[in-house]
Amino acid sequence: MANDVNTPGxxxxxxxxxxxxxxxxxxxxxxxxxxxxxxxxxxxxLREEPGIVIQHADGYQLPVEPEKNVAGASLLALMDxxxxxxGFEVFIDKRIKPGSGLGSSAASSAGAVVAANHLLGxxxxxxxxxxxxxxxxxxxSGVKHAxxxxxxxxxxxxxxRSIFPLDIVQLTAPPLYVTVVHPQIxxxxxxxxxxLRKEVQLKAAIKQWxxxxxxxxxxxxxxxxxxxxxLEDVIIEPVRSILIPxxxxxxxxSKDAGALGGGISGSGPSIFMLSKEEYxxxxxxxxxxxxxxxxxxxxxxxxxxxxxxxxxxxxxx
Ligand code: HSE
Numbered sequence: 001m002a003n004d005v006n007t008p009g010x011x012x013x014x015x016x017x018x019x020x021x022x023x024x025x026x027x028x029x030x031x032x033x034x035x036x037x038x039x040x041x042x043x044x045x046l047r048e049e050p051g052i053v054i055q056h057a058d059g060y061q062l063p064v065e066p067e068k069n070v071a072g073a074s075l076l077a078l079m080d081x082x083x084x085x086x087g088f089e090v091f092i093d094k095r096i097k098p099g100s101g102l103g104s105s106a107a108s109s110a111g112a113v114v115a116a117n118h119l120l121g122x123x124x125x126x127x128x129x130x131x132x133x134x135x136x137x138x139x140x141s142g143v144k145h146a147x148x149x150x151x152x153x154x155x156x157x158x159x160x161r162s163i164f165p166l167d168i169v170q171l172t173a174p175p176l177y178v179t180v181v182h183p184q185i186x187x188x189x190x191x192x193x194x195x196l197r198k199e200v201q202l203k204a205a206i207k208q209w210x211x212x213x214x215x216x217x218x219x220x221x222x223x224x225x226x227x228x229x230x231l232e233d234v235i236i237e238p239v240r241s242i243l244i245p246x247x248x249x250x251x252x253x254s255k256d257a258g259a260l261g262g263g264i265s266g267s268g269p270s271i272f273m274l275s276k277e278e279y280x281x282x283x284x285x286x287x288x289x290x291x292x293x294x295x296x297x298x299x300x301x302x303x304x305x306x307x308x309x310x311x312x313x314x315x316x317x
Pocket of ligand 1: 022023028029030101103145147148189192193265266267
């Protein structure tokens, strides 16, 4: 892949940046999980002249102007804090489709700053990198949320206790299989945020924070039953699920097939389900295939697990 970069540059690295499931049903903007599949592949090189040059290998027509591109905006934030003059050349092979709800913009943002940090000799902490990459999320959705960025950089499951100042908590979890279906319709995160009500009833809030606490406790105590019971969202899902044809059917039939539970991945349209065993996760995939085949909507499925390494340098050139 790296050899496809057609402008000769300086030292370069290739990075794998994983897809992520934000929210984890009840934890809107505060919980997220990295996946083993799919992953973006990026190559970043040092340039002799200052500035950022971005190239894409995909057909998604994403902007290449640094301030309008999520990877570019993240690198600009990093360069702002790096006192010396530096330039980067970024080549993105996007395998996580934009608008899928699988953290496509976060993968580009996180991958870019992880690569740049490596090229500069790792002067920045992971928390710094999250802070830089949140600028990419601002470009993508208008808001600096970190529930895709943090798991993409740290790996595993992360809790964003606070954004300003950043307070990221890495959670442990028992082995979990993740089945994902991505119906090939686009839901823009900015639209999916716009439709949300700005006020929450106290009764709903109590249920929601009970579930968030239960989910975190379930992960830390390896309690599959508690994880399953806590995968409930009474605030966001009832509004957003309307944008996803087949959602209720997938959810009900996946649970009937033995899934612990699940819901909308990020802002959708992807749906994810967690299972304790692989054969259940594969059965859930069959359910998803059946629902979308009947609906006549194109889709893609993944049966994968949690990615504990996060965005990582896989090759240095
Ligand atoms: N927490 C964000 C949202 C994630 O649900 O809008 C977007 O991927």
